[in-house]
Amino acid sequence: MTVGSCTPVPEEYLPVEAKGLVFDLDGTVLDTMRHHWDAWKQLSQEFGFSLTVEQLLGLAGKPSKEIMELLCSEQGLTHIDIPKAVERKTELYVELAGDTTVIPCVMAIAHAAKSKGMPIAIATGGNRAQVEKSLRAVDMLEGFFDAIVTCNEVTQGKPHPETFLQAAELIGIDPKDCVGYEDAPLGMQAIKAAGFLKAVDVTQMPGYPKLMP
Known part of the structure; x- marks a missing residue:
C-alpha cells in the first residue's frame, strides 16, 4: 500500500490526537x-x-x-x-x-493535515537561501507551510530540539500535541528531545524513494 495514494492517511503516520505537524525538509518533504x-x-x-x-x-x-x-x-x-x-x-x-521534486508519500500526510485545517511547519538544518530556493522550485515557498524554521533562526542545530520547538511555537501548538517527520537519525533525536507526540521516520514509509545512488 503506497501512502501517496491512500485516503485517509494511516493513523500510524497521522495520529488522531495530533494538532500540528512539523516536517524536516531535505530528504523528508523534498527529494533533495x-x-x-x-x-x-x-x-x-x-x-x-x-x-x-x-x-x-x-x-x-x-x-x-x-x-x-x-x-x-x-x-x-x-x-x-x-x-x-x-x-x-x-x-x-x-x-x-x-529540478527538486517532492516526496509523494510524505506530501500525502501534509495535504491530509491541511484538509483538516491543521497547521504545518518546516524545521530544517538548511540555511534560509537553500530552503527558499528548494521550496520555490516546487511552488511551496509561500502559502503552503504556516511556519519555516532554518538554521539561521536557531542557536543550536539538530539533535538539539530548538529547531522543532521553535516551529511548534510558531504554529501555536504545544509540542506534546505535535508530530515530527524526519529522514535522519539526528533529526529523530531532536523530535524526541522536543517532547513531541510522535516521531515518524519517513524512510520506513511505503513509497519512500532511494535518496542516494
Whole structure:
C-alpha cells in the first residue's frame, strides 16, 4: 500500500490526537539529498577534504557550518576557510536545486493535515537561501507551510530540539500535541528531545524513494 495514494492517511503516520505537524525538509518533504551530495562532492574537491555518502547521511540535519567544522577537526585541516566553504556549498546547492521534486508519500500526510485545517511547519538544518530556493522550485515557498524554521533562526542545530520547538511555537501548538517527520537519525533525536507526540521516520514509509545512488 503506497501512502501517496491512500485516503485517509494511516493513523500510524497521522495520529488522531495530533494538532500540528512539523516536517524536516531535505530528504523528508523534498527529494533533495542527492543535490546536497553532489554539492558536497564538488566542494570536497575544491577545498581538499574527504566526505563519504555514509558520513553525510550520518550528519544529515546539521548545518553546513557544523559539518565543515567537524570534518576539518577530524581531518586536521587548519587551512580551510570554513565561512568561505559554507558560502560555496550554498552556491553549489542552489545551482543544482532547480529540478527538486517532492516526496509523494510524505506530501500525502501534509495535504491530509491541511484538509483538516491543521497547521504545518518546516524545521530544517538548511540555511534560509537553500530552503527558499528548494521550496520555490516546487511552488511551496509561500502559502503552503504556516511556519519555516532554518538554521539561521536557531542557536543550536539538530539533535538539539530548538529547531522543532521553535516551529511548534510558531504554529501555536504545544509540542506534546505535535508530530515530527524526519529522514535522519539526528533529526529523530531532536523530535524526541522536543517532547513531541510522535516521531515518524519517513524512510520506513511505503513509497519512500532511494535518496542516494
